[in-house]
Amino acid sequence: xxxxxxxxxxxxxxxxxxxxxxxxxxxxxxxxxxxxxxxxxxxxxxxxxxxxxxxxxxxxxxxxxxxxxxxxxxxxxxxxxxxxxxxxxxxxxxxxxxxxxxxxxxxxxxxxxxxxxxxxxxxxxxxxxxxxxxxxxxxxxxxxxxxxxxxxxxxxxxxxxxxxxxxxxxxxxxxxxxxxxxxxxxxxxxxxxxxxxxxxxxxxxxxxxxxxxxxxxxxxxxxxxxxxxxxxxxxxxxxxxxxxxxxxxxxxxxxxxxxxxxxx
Amino acid sequence: xxxxxxxxxxxxxxxxxxxxxxxxxxxxxxxxxxxxxxxxxxxxxxxxxxxxxxxxxxxxxxxxxxxxxxxxxxxxxxxxxxxxxxxxxxxxxxxxxxxxxxxxxxxxxxxxxxxxxxxxxxxxxxxxxxxxxxxxxxxxxxxxxxxxxxxxxxxxxxxxxxxxxxxxxxxxxxxxxxxxxxxxxxxxxxxxxxxx
Numbered sequence: 001x002x003x004x005x006x007x008x009x010x011x012x013x014x015x016x017x018x019x020x021x022x023x024x025x026x027x028x029x030x031x032x033x034x035x036x037x038x039x040x041x042x043x044x045x046x047x048x049x050x051x052x053x054x055x056x057x058x059x060x061x062x063x064x065x066x067x068x069x070x071x072x073x074x075x076x077x078x079x080x081x082x083x084x085x086x087x088x089x090x091x092x093x094x095x096x097x098x099x100x101x102x103x104x105x106x107x108x109x110x111x112x113x114x115x116x117x118x119x120x121x122x123x124x125x126x127x128x129x130x131x132x133x134x135x136x137x138x139x140x141x142x143x144x145x146x147x148x149x150x151x152x153x154x155x156x157x158x159x160x161x162x163x164x165x166x167x168x169x170x171x172x173x174x175x176x177x178x179x180x181x182x183x184x185x186x187x188x189x190x191x192x193x194x195x196x197x198x199x200x201x202x203x204x205x206x207x208x209x210x211x212x213x214x215x216x217x218x219x220x221x222x223x224x225x226x227x228x229x230x231x232x233x234x235x236x237x238x239x240x241x242x243x244x245x246x247x248x249x250x251x252x253x254x255x256x257x258x259x260x261x262x263x264x
Numbered sequence: 265x266x267x268x269x270x271x272x273x274x275x276x277x278x279x280x281x282x283x284x285x286x287x288x289x290x291x292x293x294x295x296x297x298x299x300x301x302x303x304x305x306x307x308x309x310x311x312x313x314x315x316x317x318x319x320x321x322x323x324x325x326x327x328x329x330x331x332x333x334x335x336x337x338x339x340x341x342x343x344x345x346x347x348x349x350x351x352x353x354x355x356x357x358x359x360x361x362x363x364x365x366x367x368x369x370x371x372x373x374x375x376x377x378x379x380x381x382x383x384x385x386x387x388x389x390x391x392x393x394x395x396x397x398x399x400x401x402x403x404x405x406x407x408x409x410x411x412x413x414x415x416x417x418x419x420x421x422x423x424x425x426x427x428x429x430x431x432x433x434x435x436x437x438x439x440x441x442x443x444x445x446x447x448x449x450x451x452x453x454x455x456x457x458x459x460x
Contacts (some may be wrong), residue, residue, distance in 0.1 A: 026392030
């Protein structure tokens with residue numbers, strides 16, 4: 001794109017209003033470095049992993065694999081039904097030292113399903129960076145780290161799944177607190193789930209009032225209300241946020257928003 | 265007139281290696297390049313579309329288009345010019361795909377905040393936010409003509425080619441757009457909501 005010749009387009013200058021593009025700030029809203037990085041990572045993943053190919057490759061797993069998986073799960077379900085339905089068997093004669101089996105409470109206890117033979121990956125068949133494997137025995141802190149890594153790759157749902165695991169594993173831990181705030185942000189910004197985000201932020205505020213992420217959580221409550229269109233609740237949340245955190249970096253924007261919401 | 269993006273050096277010589285590496289598909293180099301280009305990409309997208317809500321989506325599509333297009337960049341023009349062209353085309357394609365969505369745009373709240381910035385003084389940011397709020401009130405045709413001409417510094421002939429409309433139509437859109445923008449700007453709209 002070459003610079004326009006002088007006098008082109010009737011020559012009337014508009015430099016006092018519209019200026020040539022540069023790398024300065026605006027008119028797009030400011031974006032945090034973290035979000036910028038996440039956006040770039042996601043674009044890179046999408047561009048490099050889904051390089052356009054003339055005949056579009058199907059992204060579904062092959063039929064044999066789907067059929068196999070269906071068989072495995074059907075078999076597991078059948079085994080579970082059979083286990084519930086079968087009459088009580090007399091204790092088998094022990095030919096080798098018996099392994100004590102825990103007493104089961106009739107049908108109240110879920111029957112563990114046999115694990116599928118091996119995991120399979122549907123998306124990202126050729127990951128360009130070492131794939132993040134989630135260990136069943138991971139500590140909450142490890143899970144948080146993995147979730148953050150997934151998040152930086154733009155794998156929002158996978159990250160959300162890990163945040164939820166952290167919360168379930170130790171609901172009152174510091175890691176769960178961080179996961180709640182992170183999950184709220186993820187739901188609000190990427191998963192289109194403002195109601196879920198509100199719940200997570202509110203839980204974080206309730207369970208650790210004044211915690212280290214209190215400004216983010218309280219501001220998140222206001223943002224979630226805003227996304228839900230509840231301006232009265234948003235104004236209340238902004239008021240609480242400003243009372244408790246008047247010097248937060250988010251306070252200027254919050255005051256301006258509160259002024260917008262206040263009747264003249 | 266300030267120095268323009270189009271006039272800016274493409275990739276300073278010291279960065280040629282990074283660009284070359286990115287063109288070869290090296291992830292680190294590409295990531296570094298995209299991070300640097302992102303503000304420019306987002307700003308251009310915002311100039312072209314109404315409201316803020318779609319900017320990130322279109323910017324991300326533009327980044328993807330840039331990554332995929334890098335191997336085809338021949339280095340025979342200004343790199344930023346090539347980037348701008350890719351972003352413009354991606355944005356136009358997105359607008360074409362989502363035709364009708366703009367009709368639902370009811371105006372984002374004008375957010376004129378004194379946001380501190382590393383890159384530009386707050387009043388410059390405010391000026392630009394105010395300006396795009398005015399652009400949001402122009403017709404899409406006039407807006408695109410103004411942005412391509414005054415922001416990207418394309419000639420009328422280039423805009424005519426880019427948009428696929430006659431030369432005189434572009435001139436007419438520019439004339440009408442300028443008049444409308446000046447009228448909006450002189451309406452005495454003080455930046456409402458400007459914070460202390």
